[in-house]
Amino acid sequence: MSADTIHKNPTADGRELIRFDKVTKRFGDHVVLDQLEFDVSAGKHVTLIGPSGSGKTTILRLLMTLLKPDEGTISVDGDYLTHQEKGDRLVPAGEKHVREVRKKIGMVFQQFNLFPNMKVLRNVTEAPIHVLGMGKEEAEQRARELLEMVGLTEHLDKYPSQLSGGQQQRVAIARALAMRPQVLLLDEVTSALDPELVAGVLDVLRDIAHTTDITMLCVTHEMNFARDISDEVLMFNEGKVIESGPPEKIFNDPDHERTREFLGAIL
């Protein structure tokens, strides 16, 4: 597999690629994210852990603009995601601006969400052709490379419904990477899979993490995977980051009582 097939970040020099600035998100009276601040540097692999309902998935959905923050701003590579600067004020951004910024982000979903009406190859080429304006041949060439990388060369002509869950998820990874995102969001990518299919997907992701400099933001319950690929682990509780650090530190010697409890319950 070659690292060239994936976005080569020319300035993986530790600049902030994602920044959450005092982001608050409420659902009714329930505050899911409370003045949240954190950032992710380019090229880093960051894993979010914490009990369910602690707001991890909300973060990914905010980045995907499937949700809008109630307060605060999110920036991606120096651009505001859902806001635009107008003079010295911030105003909600138009659809076009949002789409431009979002192109830097790719996402892999828990339930794969492949398009059932398209064969595997077209699932991967559709967005590059129609969103990035890539030529058909180039898009297919790249899609073939990516699908080879995830080990699905024989399945180009099948519909998603003819593949196993693990194979579908690997197509979904290829589909996200085909957009050459700077950041890859991974939302519980193995939790909908049968146990025997998990390893194949994790191997692919581990490969990508070790051989490319794409930035990753994962939500996962696979602690071994988190330990293996992460540069940094953020522990969430009740809408706040209560502890962060390299995986060895968080998993072996956490500072916070709540983190110990959480890890004790799931390991």
Added chain:
Amino acid sequence: MTWALWESYMLPGVWITVQVTVYSAALAAAVAFVVGVARTSRLWIVRFLSGAYFEIFRGASALVFMFWLFFALPLALGWQLVPMWAGVLALGLTYGAYGSEVVRGALAAVSPAQREAGIALSFTRWQRLRRIELPQAWPEMVPPFNNLAIELLKGTALVSVISVADMTFAANLIRFTTNDSAPIYTLLLLMYFVLAFAITRGMRLVERKAKAGIGQAPPPRRGLFAGLSRRTSATDPVTGAATPGGAR
């Protein structure tokens, strides 16, 4: 009934019925997609207008509307629609309203996760609709569209009332001439049945193709007459739209 009457009235009548059916179905399909998609719009005014269109034409009687176009509208406008086009307009707009419910329902049944995946890949709203949502909704639309097409075929008999010379009009003429009502109307009913059967067979081919196009197997057939009408419990009688559990 003699061959001469058959040849000079009934055969052209069959052709007129087929034409009215095809033109009205084309108009209805266009209306169904435009109004059905508009009813899922983010803009409330678009939703309101398209919803109002649906409610009005759902409540209106196709025959009354046809009469209105034929008798009343010319008095208001000062010019007269060709009878056949008055019929096509009335049928197309009415059945288009029912069809819009089919389109809306099928779009609503596409999993929200598909919309999210489309957003995640930065497709525009229009691209999502055209490349992801409509192609997935289409196979769901075919069976209710089949029901509507048969309702529409039956509805074309109404144009005989505004003096369009379709099969029913021809049958009435022949009855006037020969007074032989039993064989004429029996034959007429059989001819409509045959046309309905042809529509259903055609739509089954379309359905099979549509399902294969998204990697699904065609549904199994059941029973002797199952091919003709696929109306089931979960089908809204007025619109033919799928309404799971009967509720909406």
Added chain:
Amino acid sequence: MNWNWEVVSDFMPRFWDGVLLTLQALVLGSLLAFTLGLVWAIAQRSARAWIRVPVTAVTEFVRNTPLLVQLFFLFYVVPEWGPSMSPLATGVIGLGLHYSTYTAEVYRAGIDGVPRGQWEAATALSLPPTRTWGAVILPQAIRRVVPVLGNYVIAMLKDSPLIAIIGALEMLGEARAYGAETFRFLEPITVVGIAFIVIAYPASLLIRALERRLVR
């Protein structure tokens, strides 16, 4: 536009006559459709092929052919064999028969929706077929399909102008007759058209409310 309110008020007495006849046809037609439909639905489930097959064939045929032609058949052909009927009676029979083939499907779905265990329980208790149907299956099946049946009443309302064509002067027939006498078509037909929407819209709201209450 040459709308004339005097024409409207002149037409109104005949309009109300038409409404009355429309409602008569609708009520009687619905009763016939609901009853016959139930008969077809039960017959279609019969274990005896000589009942099941012809009933299925006839209902399919009636459902897939135009009501208007069926009305012509009833009005012109049937009197050749038996007693002639008034236009209203013909209209009621035509509407009721045509829509019974739709309500049969509705009942069938309702019956299919009754859990298998109910049939088994009835068998286990050795209930006779009449009790099984009358006390166990139908009460459960019909409750669920009442809103759908209601939708067919609205559909029937919209088809009721067809009986004007065989001479029963319901709303549209009155409007057409009035127009033929006075050469004023715009006002009466517009009034009738609006009347249909005014009747049908609240009725469909009512049925949606019923749906929410009964189906769950």
